[in-house]
Amino acid sequence: MAISSSLPPIRACLFDMDGLLIDSEDLYTICTNEVLREYGRPDLPWSIKAQLQGRPRPEAQRIFHAWAQLPLTPTEFDDKQSQLQRKYFPRIYLALATSSHTGNFHLKTAHLSSLFSIFAPLHRVLGDDPRIAPGRGKPAPDIYLLALETINASLREKGERELRPDECLVFEDSVPGVEAGRRAGMQVIWCPHPELLEEYRGREKDVLAGLTGEHKGDEGVGCAEVSEGKIKSGQPGNVDDGWARLLETLENFPYETYGIKIL
Structure with missing residues (x-):
């Protein structure tokens, strides 16, 4: 798709x-399937897993347990x-932030501190950040707007020009995450798991526009923004509007397309 x-x-x-910087999604599935098989x-199908990705923990739990019907x-x-995550997650050797809560x-x-050190603690917005109101996780735009505000707060201190949402590029693997980025008024790269991509085969353009109907609240409020300290929800995009792009890998990323100069 052209930008x-x-x-x-x-x-x-x-x-x-x-699922983007850390290959955690397959490990989550391994852990979940071990409990399900017990x-x-x-096993957890992608039709359900796709609904869990990128969502705040309480909502993901509700969806999972309604499907799993476990005696737990x-x-x-x-x-x-x-217990299973402690067994599997230390195998991750890749390089940041989102709906994961602090723990x-x-x-x-923890074992990738040298890699994650490029993200200053000030610019890490986690899923349990108290500045994000309950029920305002992805696919609402708040988490990305807040991430932008942490950057702009630093720029204000330096007397430098603040960034606009459309100058930000969101990297996401989940469908709710893509919608969150679009509703934040930002450009988006969708780099999904191959099986998630297969689950949405034929609907890729709707995903890129943020039109999969994941977000249910605050429709029609207008473009997303942080105004007077209050985060407002925005509208999704339009099909083929050029604001989002599907990439199956981040290898050989087209920096020039986005005006990014590598020094």
């Missing part, structure tokens, strides 16, 4: 973490899964 020539050069890149349940409370399931973020990145 609109009218879009400004990128001045900031905002990254999701799970109780004679089928959510807390008991979490305890079992946490999981540290669990998944």
Whole structure:
């Protein structure tokens, strides 16, 4: 898909973490399937997993447990899964931030501190950040707008020009995450897991426009912005508007397309 020539050069890149910089999605599936098999349940299908990706923990738990129907409370399931995550997650050797809450973020990145050090703590917005109102996780735009505000706060201190949302490039693997980026008024790269891409085969353009209907609230409020300290929700994009692009890998990334100069 061609990128609109009218879009400004990128001045900031905002990254999701799970499934994008860290190959955690397959490990999550391994852990989940071990528990499901213990109780004679089928493996987690991508039709369900696609609904869990990128969502805040409480909403993802609700969707999963409604499907799984395990004889476990959510807390008991979490305890079992946490034990398995401690077994599998230390195998991750890739290089940031998103809906993961603080505990999981540290669990998944503690052994990658040298890589994640490029993201200053000030510019890490996690899923349990108190500045994000309950129920305002992805696909709402708040987490990306807040990430941008952390950058702009630093620029204001230096007396430098602040960044506009359209000067930001969001890197996402999940469908709700793409919609969050679009509703934030930002340009987006969608780099999904191959099986997630297969799940949305034929609907790629709707995903890139943020038109999959993931976000249910605040429709028609207008373009997303942070105004007077309050985060407002925005509208998605339009099909083929050039603001988002599907890449199956970030290898050989087309920096020049986005006006990004590599020194």
